[in-house]
Amino acid sequence: MKTLGQGASLPKRGHNGGPRLDNERSSRPWGKGPVGTYYYWRAAHDAAWRNIPRDTVLRRLERAASIGLTWREYTLEILERGRYLSLPDDSARIAEIKAARRSRRRMAD
Template identity: 50%
Template structure:
């Protein structure tokens, strides 16, 4: 794991076997979280989001991304 102030760029040295295993687990966790976040919500929620997105002049996907990133509705 990188510390505070790290820019998230690639490491300068090759990761060892233990770090590779951790990266695999982290990638798995991100994939599961991504699937859960983008799981299709109920129809009523989709229609409400779509109407609000149109009011704001945004696409449904952009509006949903804002909700997922900020954790609150616009």
């Protein structure tokens, strides 16, 4: 990365400016380097997962159960891609999510 003055640096091309997602060990929650936009990202994350109307939660829970996903997996798909998954149209994507779930479980063991 190119270095700017005062210890700041330009992110690589395609970087969205958010905090690191790898599991780097650090005493600070934003990892190594300057705090940057960590607190803005934290606030946006909290806002996306909190204060969801009860009816919306129940509707998503019902739809998630009907296609074999958890509420969190279904909601994450909506937040990340803006897609409301349904069978049979999105069966390939649903299978990908379930496969990722299995690989996460294996890594946790």
